[in-house]
Amino acid sequence: MKGNQSQSALKKLLYNIADDLLILGHRNSEWTGIGPLLEEDIAFSSMAQDKIGQSLAIYELLHQLGEPHPDTVAFMRNANQFHNCQLVELPIGEYQFSLVRHFLFDHSLLLRFQGLTDSSYEPLAQVSQKLVGELRYHVMHADSFIRQLGTANEDSIGRMQTALDIAVPYALGIFEKSPEEEQIISEGIFTGEQNLYDAWCREISKTTSLTSLKLPELNPEQAITGGRQGKHTKHLQLLLDEMAEVFKLEPGAEW
Amino acid sequence: MKYTKEDILKWLEVVKDPEIPVISLVDLGVITNIDIGPDDKVLVDMTPTFVGCPAIDYMKKEVEEVLAAKSVKFDVRVSFKSHWNSNRITEKGRTALKKFRLTPPARYQVFPDLDILKHATCPNCDSQDTEMKSPFGPTLCRSLHYCNNCRQAFEQFKPV
Structure with a gap:
């Protein structure tokens, strides 16, 4: 675990995770003030706060490994330097889209951190244990709304189904392997994207099977990938410009 | 010393x-x-x-x-x-939370069973005939509930 090579594999995995958290956290925060119900406004705002805090915890790990300060990493990179999957950067759309994305993504996130509690990189295992407890609430929230809106009436089922059909190919991109994948597995840092994908298929099917929603065929060949290598939709740079607007006015400012 | x-x-x-x-x-x-x-x-x-x-x-x-x-x-x-984790809250702390009308988090073994959230004990009337309205409340550590017995909304410190 000490070699330079494995350190770069570890960093790559940490960037994937932290960037996913930061970008989805920012997207969730866009519901603050405009949620369809007061409780949902609060829920998305809380999940935004959780996820951005969680991203900070991972950027701190990277900082300890010699990467720049978390603020610099969060605010000063361009879109092509981000490693998040494309799913998380898509605009919030209508509520059903944000909900379906939250469902698809957060199941993968909970499973990922559950797996990482056994990571050979001890600081990551420690943080993961902490995050698993918090993320259970995110998944619980997602599942309860998928169940309600996936069974309520024709309108809600139709809207959820459309959102699911659009989001699934992007969700398959969560599991895009990096060139360092083999090393990440052999070093015991993480059990790997394939294992995560298999577990994820089982978990999301469990919830959708209780509804009238049809899970689109989960065919890895239809995955929309590239995010992990810095290839993004046009939406990410726009998000970053907005997120960093104030920071960039005076990068060294003490708040 | x-x-x-x-x-x-x-x-x-x-x-x-x-x-x-x-x-x-x-x-x-x-x-x-x-x-x-x-x-x-x-x-x-x-x-x-x-x-x-x-x-x-x-x-x-x-x-x-x-x-x-x-x-x-x-x-x-x-x-x-x-x-x-929420098991770290002391008995004294739990009593203080309840007096503040905030349901203390249920103690758990290994990890919390989320079903306990759905029937949090009402801090006002001690009824367990309650339902969870949302796992997210005014702060990250609180969830929203409603008591069917005394018909009051209340909050719980989440078990984590």
Whole structure:
């Protein structure tokens, strides 16, 4: 675990995770003030706060490994330097889209951190244990709304189904392997994207099977990938410009 | 040695959770370790309830102020080495939460069964005929509930 090579594999995995958290956290925060119900406004705002805090915890790990300060990493990179999957950067759309994305993504996130509690990189295992407890609430929230809106009436089922059909190919991109994948597995840092994908298929099917929603065929060949290598939709740079607007006015400012 | 760990815990009892001002940081369980170095320097380890908790910097500052007022040398560190869970809340803390009309988190083994959330005990009438309205409340550590017996909305400190 000490070699330079494995350190770069570890960093790559940490960037994937932290960037996913930061970008989805920012997207969730866009519901603050405009949620369809007061409780949902609060829920998305809380999940935004959780996820951005969680991203900070991972950027701190990277900082300890010699990467720049978390603020610099969060605010000063361009879109092509981000490693998040494309799913998380898509605009919030209508509520059903944000909900379906939250469902698809957060199941993968909970499973990922559950797996990482056994990571050979001890600081990551420690943080993961902490995050698993918090993320259970995110998944619980997602599942309860998928169940309600996936069974309520024709309108809600139709809207959820459309959102699911659009989001699934992007969700398959969560599991895009990096060139360092083999090393990440052999070093015991993480059990790997394939294992995560298999577990994820089982978990999301469990919830959708209780509804009238049809899970689109989960065919890895239809995955929309590239995010992990810095290839993004046009939406990410726009998000970053907005997120960093104030920071960039005076990068060294003490708040 | 001029002071013991117990003295320091006692001093820190005046520092309350800024969002729930009836419970001290000690009873909340966010003070994870206290050491006194050979030069009488006090080392305090703290950990946030939730990773994204915005109150942790504020709490750290308050701890530092208490120690500074006692004219001791200190170092207060925030880390996840020993992480917080809701079982760390003391009995005294639980009583204080209930008096504040906030349901204390149910104690659990290994990890919390989320079903316990759906039937949180009402802090007003002690009924268990309650339902969860949302796992997210006014702060990261609270969920929203409704009591079918006394017909009051209430909040619970989430078991984590």
